[in-house]
Amino acid sequence: MLRLTAENFRDQAVDAITSVKKIYELDEPLIDTKTSNEFVVEQLLNDPSINFRSPREVNKIITRQNQQHMQPSDLDKALDDLKAEYDISVEIFNKLETIDFGSAKLVERTATPARCLTVKMLLLAKQIQEHPPKPSDPRRVNISFKLQHLRNQYRNLNVSSQPEAESIKNEVTEQVNEWLKVNATEQQVINESISKLLTAADTGQKLSKLIDEYPHLKFEVIATRVTQIIGITSRFTGRDYSEIATKINIIEKSINEDSTLNEFLKETSFGNRQTQLQNPRCQ
Template sequence: MLTDSNIEFGIPKEVNRIITGESQQNAQSSDVEQTLDALKAEYDTAVDVFNKLETIDYESKRIVAQTAQPARCLTVKMLLLAKRIQERPPRPMDWERIIISSRLKDLSERYRKLSISSEPEAEEIKRQVVEQIDNWRKVNFSEQQSLNESISKLLAAADTGRKLSELIDDYPNLNFEVIATRVTQIIGVATNLTGNKYSSSIIKINSLEKEINKDKILKEFMKEIFLRNRQVQLPNSRLCQ
């Protein structure tokens, strides 16, 4: 890092490859931010609608019937977003890497300009490089922890949606006490679906995807959104409008 003048310090992925020794993985750019903005708008709308259930009892059955479709669509999208983050992780902390990379570039330039007799200064530069590399690794760790937590929260929301999807069809035939009990149970289980381990997130994604595909209705939503993400025309489908 100190002697190679061809290192592209302005490209965080290149510097990361040198520091971690890992090959270039997930090279495809992540479009998570754009997807998340769209999903948040849908989620805010869903929250607003379901909040009305607490105050408009005589319209509750009609509201639930109307929101079943967008709620199921939202459930599937949350699972797919978690999967996209896992497959093509965004790099929200690249701004910190750019600062560290700039410092490494300065140290590299200083090192190459040293005279042969400047050994104490060379050692000090090496010490500072090690310090910056440690900082870089801390950024990597912190970012991965944050992404894993985001995936876990999305999976918790998707799993809640999957279970509530089953409740939607039963809603007209159940009294308030039964509904309240089942909703409490569903939400209680969802709070246990948090964690920071990358490997466990992959297992949870695969497990939840299998559960959603067992649900005939949600499976159709999954199929449509999957094809839409690949820009396949679906002229006769009206599931996720």
């Protein structure tokens, strides 16, 4: 039953980490060849920051190379480390079914990686909510260019070109609506990722408490706890995006009220190397 809970926690954490990586990748901009060429010409003519003595820089503009497929390497490494450290914990749980003597000590050994992962899931959810990434910016750049093109057309119209002016205004309205759609889609993806992190943190907090009390619990009590944990987290879908901040506060409060997890939360700062060096438990 403990192994089931540990594996469930691991699967939720992996799903959350995968979704985080996805939102830190820039979207592929949907731009046709003609518009792309026009964009390059406009940039070459109007961007004063271009260093024409640098073939590499000019080549990036002409070939439309950018960072859209590049993920932050530090973030990648940190997220991969989170998955790796907890895999060790799950392996220990797997041994419980074949080792009776000293099983309580084995469970205790799983506590540190499980608790580190729990608090880091919460901290990462808070970080994304407070400083959300902008994976759809390439699409916004595309819309911005179209708006700039329409503005130039509008400025060059003759006074008598009323039908053309209305047509341009309609096109601008379409681009504005497209921008709002991009905003909504991006926010939905970010909220889903945060919800997955919170689901993992919620399960981790309950698993931590189960580990603390494991030596003193009967099998029937453990089985009931596990059933409740899995039942609660399966209903926590994150579809009610308006309550993301409330969910973060609720889970943070439950972790703060856990004396053991509270120490991990105070000592752990996601991405803070200095803090991690001072706190080897959660490197």
